[in-house]
Amino acid sequence: MISTPDFTFTVAASCTKCSACSHVCPSSIIAMTADGPTLPNAKICIKCGHCVAICPVAALDFSWTPLKNQTNIEKPLSITAEEAEQFLRSRRSIRSYRKLEVPTDKLEKILDIAHYAPTGGNSQSISYVVIKSSETIKALSNFTLEWIDALAKTNASFRQYANLSKISKGTGSDMIFRGAPAAIVAVGPRKLPMARDNARFNLAYAELFAPTLGLGTCWAGFFEMSTSEYNKEVYDILGLTEEQMVVGALMVGYPKYHYKRLVDRNPLKFTLL
Ligand SMILES: Cc1cc2nc3c(=O)[nH]c(=O)nc-3n(C[C@H](O)[C@H](O)[C@H](O)COP(=O)(O)O)c2cc1C
Known part of the structure; x- marks a missing residue:
């Protein structure tokens, strides 16, 4: 000893x-x-x-x-390659949600699984802010739309996204969080270069696990981009400090529709050396 x-x-x-x-x-x-x-x-x-x-x-x-x-592995999990393929390929981004509250314990369970994802140097540096308040989601969405509007005026590659704001304002449908009843914001230390990579793995676990609880998710990439820089207004809403950084975000809710087919992708690019 x-x-x-x-x-x-x-x-x-x-x-x-x-x-x-x-x-x-x-x-x-x-x-x-x-x-x-x-x-x-x-x-x-x-x-x-x-x-x-x-x-x-x-x-x-x-x-x-x-x-x-440590949890004993009493019986190794037996899952065929076909089952694994169907499970992984069945994950789709969900952008239409039922108007149903997501129980907090389900969100906590998803994040519990997410936090077993690998992190660089085992830093385990990601924490989460879970939002169930529709007013807060709306405030964050409005912040992101204003950020997109401002960027679209100066950045040519962002001009196409000015539409998101127009559609949101015109139809009242939220193009940022898509009417999801809940959102998960991944937070990391601003000074940790790997924090965003770590968040991607954590949230990928969350996206794959969520359907086992009947839930669907979608990356809220615009929200993530708009809140990566410190902004007092939005960081105060999230209860974050300047030393912290938004490094990923998901919308979460019960899917309104269920996919009947596995999606195709572009042909695989594969080089053997
Ligand atoms: C980093 C990242 C950011 C994304 N941001 C958004 C977003 O802001 N809004 C959205 O509707 N979908 C977003 N998506 C979802 C992609 O559009 C989606 O993953 C892609 O079209 C493939 O579809 P699938 O997820 O259903 O397989 C994002 C995905 C990733 C990986």
Whole structure:
């Protein structure tokens, strides 16, 4: 056992010295000795829990990722390639929602799953603001439409999007959050370059998991773009500080329609070297 003020690293007598913990450690900081694994340099540990999760006899415990917090995989999930393909390809962006409240516990469950997505250096740097208030969604939508309007005047590639504002104002239908009853805003530290990448993986997990709860999602990319720069008005609405940054957003709700066919895409581009 290694015990320091920061952590405790324990190896039980049942350790078979198979070296799996040492081999899977991303920082290569677990050394296998005649007495079992040791941790000579814990400073660069990224606290990913691989060492604890891989041990075939549950001999290793590490206070940064305690054994008791890891879930045993009792029965490996059996899913065919066809099932996986249908599941993944069935995810579609949903832009028509039923006027039905999304229970908070379902949103929390989606985000709980999302937060198991990989993050650079295991930084786990994404937090979320969940919005169910229609007034708040409307205020955020209006902010984004004004941002698009202003940009369309100066940026030629944005001119086409001036229509979004016109349609929203003309028809009263929200072209930013599409009438979704809920929105998820992913937030990361402004100074962390990988925060946006991390958010993409987290929200991809959210998009794939949401249909299992009967929910549909769509990226709110315009909202994300309009709120990446710090703006006091909108950051105050979201309860965020200048050190934080909006790095992704999804609209969420019960789909009004259900797709009957899997979509085609452009031909796959594939190079073998
Ligand atoms: C980063 C990103 C931003 C997006 N932003 C928007 C958006 O602002 N509004 C919207 O209606 N769809 C948005 N989408 C959805 C795409 O239009 C959609 O993923 C694409 O057309 C493929 O359709 P599918 O998601 O149904 O497969 C966005 C998607 C991504 C990945």
